[in-house]
Amino acid sequence: MRRTALILAALILLTGCDGIKITKPMLKMVVAASNKVSTEKFYADSCEKRLSLPYSEGGDPSQVLDIYYAPKEGRKDAVIIDIHGGFYVAGKRENNRSFASVFLKEGYDAVLLEYRRNDGKLDVEDELSDCAAALDYLALHAEELGLNKDRMFITGDSAGGHLALYMAEGAEDNSMPVRPKTFVPRGVMLNCPAYDYATFSNPEGFSKGALEWFIGPRYEDSEWMKSMSPRTFIGSYSGPLFFSTCTMDFIRSQSLVLKEDCDSLGREVEFVDIKSNERKVGHVHNVTDQSLPQSKEVNSRMVSFMDRNPIVQQNDFSS
Numbered sequence: 001m002r003r004t005a006l007i008l009a010a011l012i013l014l015t016g017c018d019g020i021k022i023t024k025p026m027l028k029m030v031v032a033a034s035n036k037v038s039t040e041k042f043y044a045d046s047c048e049k050r051l052s053l054p055y056s057e058g059g060d061p062s063q064v065l066d067i068y069y070a071p072k073e074g075r076k077d078a079v080i081i082d083i084h085g086g087f088y089v090a091g092k093r094e095n096n097r098s099f100a101s102v103f104l105k106e107g108y109d110a111v112l113l114e115y116r117r118n119d120g121k122l123d124v125e126d127e128l129s130d131c132a133a134a135l136d137y138l139a140l141h142a143e144e145l146g147l148n149k150d151r152m153f154i155t156g157d158s159a160g161g162h163l164a165l166y167m168a169e170g171a172e173d174n175s176m177p178v179r180p181k182t183f184v185p186r187g188v189m190l191n192c193p194a195y196d197y198a199t200f201s202n203p204e205g206f207s208k209g210a211l212e213w214f215i216g217p218r219y220e221d222s223e224w225m226k227s228m229s230p231r232t233f234i235g236s237y238s239g240p241l242f243f244s245t246c247t248m249d250f251i252r253s254q255s256l257v258l259k260e261d262c263d264s265l266g267r268e269v270e271f272v273d274i275k276s277n278e279r280k281v282g283h284v285h286n287v288t289d290q291s292l293p294q295s296k297e298v299n300s301r302m303v304s305f306m307d308r309n310p311i312v313q314q315n316d317f318s319s
Contacts, residue, residue, distance in 0.1 A: 024209035027089055034090035043101035044068045044110065050145070055137035056130070065134055066093060066112040067145060068104055076107035078151035078186075078306060081138065083131060083167075085158030085194075085284060088118045089214045099287045102299045108306065109147060111138065115163075123216025124162075124197070124228050128178040131163050132170065135183035153187045153306050157284040158251070161193020165230040165237070173236035177227050187240035187309045189302050192284045195254040197229035198222065234261050241267070242305045244298045246274035248282040272301055 048069040056063040070076070080103045084091040093112035100110035115130035116122050135154075142149035156164030168188040170179025194200070201211060201219045211219040218224045226232050241262070245255035255273070262269045274281060274294045286295035 021207045022205060022210050023207045024213050027087070027210055027214055031090045034086055034092060034095070037092050037094045038097075040098075042097045044097040044104055047071065047104055055134040060116055062114050062116045063130055063133070064114050065138075066114075067147070068097075068100055068110045068112075069146065070104050070107045070109050074107045075109070076151075076307075077148045078107075078310075079109045079111060079138075079147050079153065080189075080306065081111040081113060081135070081152060081154050083113050083115075083154065083156035083160035083163045085156065085160040085287075086117070087214060088124055088127065088159045090117065091160070096287065098290060102290055103303065106303045108303075111147075118214050118216055120213045120216065123218060125178060127163060128166055128228070131167050132178055132180045132183075135167060135180045139180070139183040149183075151186050151310065152183070153189060153309075154185045155189040155191070155302070156193065157191040157287045159194050161190035161243070162195065162197060162230055164188055165190060165193060165195070166228075166233070168239065168241075169230060169233040169236040172238060173233055176233055176236070185239060187242065187305065188237070189305060190241075190243035190255075190258075191287055191298065192245050192249045192251060193230075193243060193254060193258070194251060195229075195258045196231040198225040198231070201225055231257070231261065234258070235265055238267075240270075240305065240309045242270040242272075242302060244272040244274065244286065244301075246281055246283075246285065246294065247276055248279060250283055270301065270305055272298055274298065 050067045052064045053067065054064050082096050082100060084093055084096050093114040096112055100112060104110050113131065113134050115127050117127065118124065138145070138147065138152065139149050154164040154168060156162070165188055167180055168185050170176040171184050173179065201215060203211065243255055243258060245252045249255070259271050274297070276294055280289065281292060281294045285292055286298040289295055290299060
């Protein structure tokens with residue numbers, strides 16, 4: 001996972017060089033790096049768990065999720081649902097087991113959600129549809145799964161931050177193109193999120209082949225891009241919101257725009273902006289390396305955020 005983040009950062013930084021574009025073969029390097037699942041053992045692996053649960057009947061092998069249960073002693077009867085990133089084309093839920101371990105130790109059950117990735121035919125709308133189906137599955141089957149549907153928090157990093165925020169917005173806005181029908185989050189936590197999706201269709205930084213692959217065939221449809229962007233619907237979400245970035249985050253500007261939009265809406269949010277010029281304290285550092293002091297600060301703030309928001313809003317946003 002950390003290797004994937006570093007490759008992504010290197011590729012994005014290349015777009016700042018005159019005449020250099022990110023190509024489809026370059027993006028395939030990211031996928032190749034992310035396809036290897038870490039064999040290292042983490043705290044999550046020692047917990048009670050249910051792995052590879054399908055949330056879509058007769059669906060794709062990628063439409064599954066893993067549930068890890070916190071030990072009974074100290075269990076807080078609350079859930080953190082993690083949507084991994086990977087530039088919409090890469091990433092594996094299993095590689096976030098170390099991240100999930102942080103919250104399992106604090107008494108939070110953890111769900112690692114998988115979804116189909118963009119491949120030039122599928123696109124972010126399919127990814128969002130998968131996330132909506134998974135979240136509704138968790139809400140509808142919470143009792144039999146041993147989870148508390150009234151204390152479910154969503155978190156996402158990078159592209160996963162986009163997916164998580166869009167889901168939270170959709171839980172309150174039934175006009176959105178893709179949305180969960182029954183799931184209502186208690187709060188949302190984003191780490192170095194993609195936010196203004198419409199700005200990603202950038203022919204100056206990406207080759208046509210790369211754009212068609214990581215965005216999909218509709219990359220030139222600006223209205224569709226806006227309809228898939230969390231920024232378009234930010235006014236829809238009224239619940240608790242936490243997000244973090246850092247000096248070396250190559251998409252830090254996305255978090256700053258989100259903060260500006262929340263300020264203009266008069267929204268109270270918890271925003272953590274880690275000041276460090278250390279290269280290792282970069283994009284999604286708290287997800288990829290929990291041993292860093294800066295990562296411990298962000299993750300501790302996430303735990304505090306969940307601890308402060310114990311009761312779900314009893315609104316029915318389903319259609």
